Amino acid sequence: MGDKSGAKRDFAGNKSFLPSKPCVACGRPMTWRKKWEKNWEQVKYCSDACRKKGDAR
């Protein structure tokens, strides 16, 4: 008995649940950030440098 004592701690530190997707410019995986909370679906580039690269064509 008492074998579930660690369950709550696991839930609190469950950062691996955050979504991620590859940057369209460099292909590196981007992990979800708080600042992308409202436009995550529109985020395509991991950084300003990649966005310039992508926009320049």
Ligand SMILES: [Zn+2]
């Ligand atoms: Zn990138």
